[in-house]
Amino acid sequence: NAGVTQTPKFQVLKTGQSMTLQCAQDMNHEYMSWYRQDPGMGLRLIHYSVGAGITDQGEVPNGYNVSRSTTEDFPLRLLSAAPSQTSVYFCASSQRTGTYSNQPQHFGDGTRLSIL
Amino acid sequence: GQQVMQIPQYQHVQEGEDFTTYCNSSTTLSNIQWYKQRPGGHPVFLIQLVKSGEVKKQKRLTFQFGEAKKNSSLHITATQTTDVGTYFCAGCREGSQGNLIFGKGTKLSVKP
Numbered sequence: 319n320a321g322v323t324q325t326p327k328f329q330v331l332k333t334g335q336s337m338t339l340q341c342a343q344d345m346n347h348e349y350m351s352w353y354r355q356d357p358g359m360g361l362r363l364i365h366y367s368v369g370a371g372i373t374d375q376g377e378v379p380n381g382y383n384v385s386r387s388t389t390e391d392f393p394l395r396l397l398s399a400a401p402s403q404t405s406v407y408f409c410a411s412s413q414r415t416g417t418y419s420n421q422p423q424h425f426g427d428g429t430r431l432s433i434l
Numbered sequence: 435g436q437q438v439m440q441i442p443q444y445q446h447v448q449e450g451e452d453f454t455t456y457c458n459s460s461t462t463l464s465n466i467q468w469y470k471q472r473p474g475g476h477p478v479f480l481i482q483l484v485k486s487g488e489v490k491k492q493k494r495l496t497f498q499f500g501e502a503k504k505n506s507s508l509h510i511t512a513t514q515t516t517d518v519g520t521y522f523c524a525g526c527r528e529g530s531q532g533n534l535i536f537g538k539g540t541k542l543s544v545k546p
Contacts, residue, residue, distance in 0.1 A: 351533065358443070360522065360538035361477070376533065408476060420465050420526065422479040423534065 320344050324409050324426035331399045331433050339394040339429050341409030348414035349421070350392040351376070352384065354405040355428075361408065367392055368414060399433045406430050438525050440537030448545050453510040455540035457523035464528040466499055466506040471539070472519040480508075503528065513544050 325340045343350065351366035363376030367386040381403060383395040392411075396403060407429045412421040439458045447453050457466065465484045469477040481490055483499035483506060490497045496509045506525075510517055520541045524534040 353536075358538065360440075361524075361536040363533055366533055420482070420484075422467065422482065423469075423477070423524075425476040425478070427476050 322409055322411055322424050322426035324407075324429050326429060327427065328430045329432070331396075331431065333399060333401060333433060335399050337396055337399065339396075339407055339409075339431070341392045341394065341426060342390050343392075343409075343411040343424070344390065345411060345413075345424065346389060347411035347424070348389065350386065350409065350411045351423075352382070352392070352394045353408045353410065354378065354403075355408060356405050364394065364407075396431075401433045404431060404433045438523060438535045438537045440523055440540055442540055443538065444541050444543075446543045446545065447513050449515060450512050453513050453517070453542055455508050455521050455523075455542075457506040457508075457525070457537050459504045459525055459527075459535075462503045462528040463525035464503075466503075466523055466525045467534065468497060468506075468508055469522045469524065470519050471522065475519075477522060510542075513542070515544050515546055518542060518544050 322343045348369045352364040353361040355361050362378050364382050365384040367373045370386050370389050373384050373386050386392050409426045410423040412423050437460050441456050467482045468480040471477045481497050486503050487501045488499040494511045498507045520539040522536050522539045524536045
């Protein structure tokens, strides 16, 4: 049972480049989310999804797109990378009940992204 | 918007000393979760508190949820070097279908 798998683990981009961070989970979790973690800022929610075909914005969505075509996958796309997007990105998933935030979040190992 | 404040930001202790981190919300929370992140690792779920005034223990760790469901604390008794890491609280506003809001975390270092 792999849990939440993120790829790549490390990436260096040039300003203006685009890329997709991959996230997959094998726990049949309905709720998936993307966070970025910056020093002293904790975890900030970028986008989330409560099920296939449904996505919504979190606290810091600008510059990022997501899609949820299957229950398992929730990729995060950077459209035109900027140095301010240098960060560690975590994908998380959880079961969904009536209030989906009431379930423990399972995090992937993270992607360390540097934008030059 | 809803905020979850966590203090202190850093804590340095001698091995064997106790440690406490505090979490405060501007609004009533439906639940509070605690996570631990080891250096270079990812957050790992520790526990969830749901009831007003709830206290839960995991070995040397004691978690409390305030009576008003606006604050919480994590207390570690007799710290060990294995306790090193950043501890995060995360809560959801009561009555909402909202997402978890994470505190900024308390980074604990333990000197042997």
